[in-house]
Amino acid sequence: MTVSRVVELEGHIIDSGMMQAAFGIVMDMGGSFDVEEFDVGRTKTSTSYARMTVSADTPEELQSIVHELHQNGANPVDPQDVDLDPAPRDQVVPQGFYSTTNHPTDVRVDGEWIAVEDVEMDCAVVVERDGNGDPVRAYTKVLNAIEAGDLVVTGEAGIRVRPPERPRDKGGAFGFMQGGVSAERPSESTIAQIADAIVETREAGGDVLAVCGPALIHSGARGALAELVREGYVTMLSAGNGFAVHDLEHDLYGTSLGMDTESLDHPRKGHKHHIYTISEIIREGGIEAAVESGTIDSGVMYECVRNDRPFVLAGSIRDDGPLPDTITDAVEAQNAIREQAHEADLVLMLSTLLHSVAVGNCLPSTTKVVCVDINPATVTQLLDRGSAQAVGMVTDIGTFVPILTEKVLAAEAEAAAGDD
Template sequence: MDCVAVVEDGRVFVREFRHIKKGDLIACGRTENGEEGILVYTDGFKNLGDNSGIPPVAGGHDNFAFRVGRSRETAFSRDYDELYELLRHDREHGSIVWVMGPAFTFNGYSREAFAKIIDAGYVDAVFAGNALATHDLEGAYFHTSLGQDIDTQENRPNGHYHHLDTINRVRYWGSIDKFIEQEGVHDGIMYALERNRVPYVLAGSIRDDGPLPGVFGNAYQAQDAMRNHIRKATTVICMATMLHTIATGNMTPSYRVMPDGTVRPVYFYCVDVAEFAVNKLVDRGSLSSRGIVTNVQDFIAHVAKGLGLTD
C-alpha cells in the first residue's frame, strides 16, 4: 500500500512515493479490472487449505448475511485456535512481528505473559513507541506503570515521577541494554527482548517524554526500520495501538514468496478493545486483516496459555 510500480531495465520495483524521482517510468491507471494495465485481485488465498500447517483463509459467504464483520458480540474461540496453530507453524517456518501499545505495561501478568512468548521463540521483531518501552522499564525499576503498582493498580506516592526518573536513568547509561545490565533489571518485555536478542523498532512521536535512547525521532527512519522487518514477516499481530497498527498495515504486503518459491498469505491481526480501531484498519485499505475485539491484557494471557507457556 501507499507505493507505486516503477519500471527499470525491464523489471518492476515497488517504491514508496518519497523514493520516486523525476523521470521514473510509473505504471498508472484509474480502473482495477486490468483494462488499463492495473489489476486489483484480493481473493488469491480465499480457498487456501493444504497440509502446510497454515490455517485456511476463511472466505465465501452470501452477498447479504448477518454477522459477517467482527464485533464485541463475536465469539473468537475459533480465531484463537487458528492463531495458536499459525504461531506454532511460523515459529519454525516464518517470521512473526508484534506491534504493541503501552497498555501491556499496566499489568504485571501481561508483561510476564508476553515475556514468556518472547522466550519461547514466537517473536521475531517488535514495533512500539517510546511509551511501551518506558513504562515496561518503569515496571521493572519501580514496580509501577505511570505511577500505579503493576499488580494492585494502586497509586504510589510521587509515582507520577517514576517514568521520568526511569527515562533519565536510561539516558544516563546511554542505552536500554546498558540500563538493564547496570541496574539489575530482570523482568519485563524489554528485558526479554534484549536477553533473546530480538530486534525492536521504537517509533517516536511529537508528544514523547525523553525520549529513551534508541527511539527514532525521524518518522522516515522509523518507517525504513519497520519495513526491513515487514519484508520478512509472515504473521503480524497488532495490539492496542491504532496509530502503529495502521502504519504497519499500510506497509504490509498481502503475500510472501518463501525461500522455496511457494507463495503464502501474510496473516495480519488487529486486537483492540475498541471496534472502531479494528474497523478503521479495514477502512484504511488493509483488506486482509483479521480483527479480534478484546482487552489486550486478556488476549496475551490467552495466547500464552494456549501455547502452553502458562497455567
Template sequence: MSNFRHPDFSQSRFAAAPDARFEPAPASGVLPEGFFSTTNLPTYVRVGGAWKLPREPRMDSAIVLDPDGVPRVLEGRYVQAGQPIVVGLAEDGSGGIYVHAAGFWGEAEAGPEGEFKFMSSEVSREKPTDYHAMARMLVEERARGGHVIWVVGPAVLHSRGRDTLAWFIEQGYVNVLFGGNAVAVHDVESATMGTTLGMNGRGVPVEGGHAFHMRAINRVRAAGGIREAVAAGVVTRGIMHTLVTQGVPYILAGSIRDDGPLPDT
C-alpha cells in the same frame, strides 16, 4: 470557567519553608536522580525566599533555574549539562516545592488517584478475540520458519501482560517487535520501579508514582540506551530485557508530543 485561587503563601508553613534544592544536570539530556517531575497541576518553587510559578508549565518534565533567577519547566531531553535542576519528592511545600491541587473553585484536594484520572478506564473489550485461532497461527508460523511481527501498545503493560509477552519472546514466537516509545518506557518502569504509569500490580496508584516513568527514562538515557541499560544491569527483566538478551530486533516509534523519548526511539 472556574476561577483560579493562588495559595496563601503568608501561612506559616509556606513562610518557614526552605528554598527548593537544585542539582546540576550530570550530562546533556540527563537529569539528576532525585529530580522533581512536574504534573498537570500548578506547581510553585521557592527561590530566594519567594514562591515562584515556573514559566512554560507542562507535565512530565523537569524544572530548571534560568540565569535571571526564574524557574522554567523543561523537557529532560533538552536539559544541558550543568543546568540547575529542582530536586525533591515532597509536594507539600516542606522542601520548597508546592503542587497546588485545589487551585480552582470547587475542586477538591486531589489524592494520588487524581494524578491518574486519565488512566481510570478498563482495558477495551469492544471486540471478541479468538485466542485459540491466534495460538494455532503462532505455532504453525514458528514450525514452518515463518516471520512473526508483533505490533504492541502500552495496554500490554497496563493489563499486566508483560511477563506473558516476554515468555512468547523466549519461546521464539516473536521475530521482531514494533511498538511505541511508551511500550519500552513503561516496561522499563516496571522493571526498575515495580509500577506501570505509577500503578502497582493491582492497578492502584502509588504515592509519587506519576514520576516513575520519567525516572525510568532518565536511567536509560544515563546508560546510553536500552541495550546499554540491559548490559549495565539497570534493566534486568521484562519485555525489552528479553528482546535484547534473545537478540530479537525491535523498532520503537515516537509521537509528536513524546515527553520522554528514549535514545532508541
C-alpha cells in the same frame, strides 16, 4: 454515445465477493455492464471466470470505473505495456503516476509480465532496466524515495492486480481468518486458533511481528508477552516510545505509568516514575546498555535484547524524553517499520490504533494479520484504510495475551509429544 471496455475476473470470484463488488462499483459510479461470459467453478478447488463489457457516457467516467474495478482485481482483457515516464527530479513523480494497492501486482514491460516487488499501498512503481535497456525488476517506492530519472509507471495500462482470496473452508491453523471484526467470536476457540497459527508460522521458519500499545503493559500482560519473545514465538517488535518506557518502568519501579499493575495502587511520586525511567535509560546510554549493565533484568524489552529480537520504537510529538532507542525522524521511522513489515509472515496488532494503522499501511495483503483491541473501532479503521486481510477480536488485551501464551506453549508441547 457511450464508450466501453472489456474486463475479466478470474479465481474464486463468487464466494470471495469479488464479482458482487465489481457489479456494485459499476452501478454506483453510474455505468452499466453486460456479462458476456460466465463459467462457474463447481468444486472447492476449481475457479470461476467472468468476462464483461463495462460502459459509461464519457471516456473520463469509464476510466474512473475501470480504475476502481482494477483495484479490486478486474483486469482489462486487452493488456498493453505499461507507460513509463522518468521522474523529473528527486521526490517528484510524473503526472498521472500509478498509485499502488497492497495486493500482489504485475506490470507488463516489453510484452512480459513482471511481478512488482515489496508491494504496499500508496506507492509508485519503478521499473529498472539494465545497460541494454532490458527490464530487470519492478518494485515499489514511497514518494520521498523517488530519484530523478526513475522510470515510473503511469496510467492504468499494463497493470494486473491479484487480490488474495479468502480460504474456501475453515481447515488448518489459518482457517479462522475470514476477515472482519466481531465481539461475538468465542474467545477460547479463537485464541487457540491464533496460537496454532503462531506455532505453524514458527515451524515454517516464518517471522511473527508483534505491534504493541502501552495498554498491554498497563493491563498486566507484560510477563506473558515477554515469554513469547523469549521462547521465539514473537521474533520482531514494533511499538512506540510509551510502550518501552512503561515496560522498563515496571522493571525499575514495579509500576506502569505510576500504577502498580498488580495491586492497582498509586505509590507516592508514582506519577514521576516514567520520567525517572527515561532519565535512567538515557544515563545508561540506551536499552541494550541498561540490560548489559544489569539495570534492567526483566520484561519485553529485556527479552528482545537478550534474545536478539529486533525492535523498532517509532516516536511521536507526544513522547516524553524520548528514550535513546526511539526513532524521532518520521521518515526514518517509517522506513524501519517498512523493513520489518516486509519480513513478517504473521502480524499481531495488540491494543494500539496508531501503530496498527502505520504497520498495516506497509503490509502486502498476503500477510496474515490479527488485530486485538477492546475497542472495535481500532480494527474497523484498519479495514477502512485498506488492510482488508486483517481479522479482529474484541477483548481485553490483559486477558488475551496470557491465554494466548498458555495456548501457544500447550500447542508446541502437543506437537512435540506427537513427534516422539
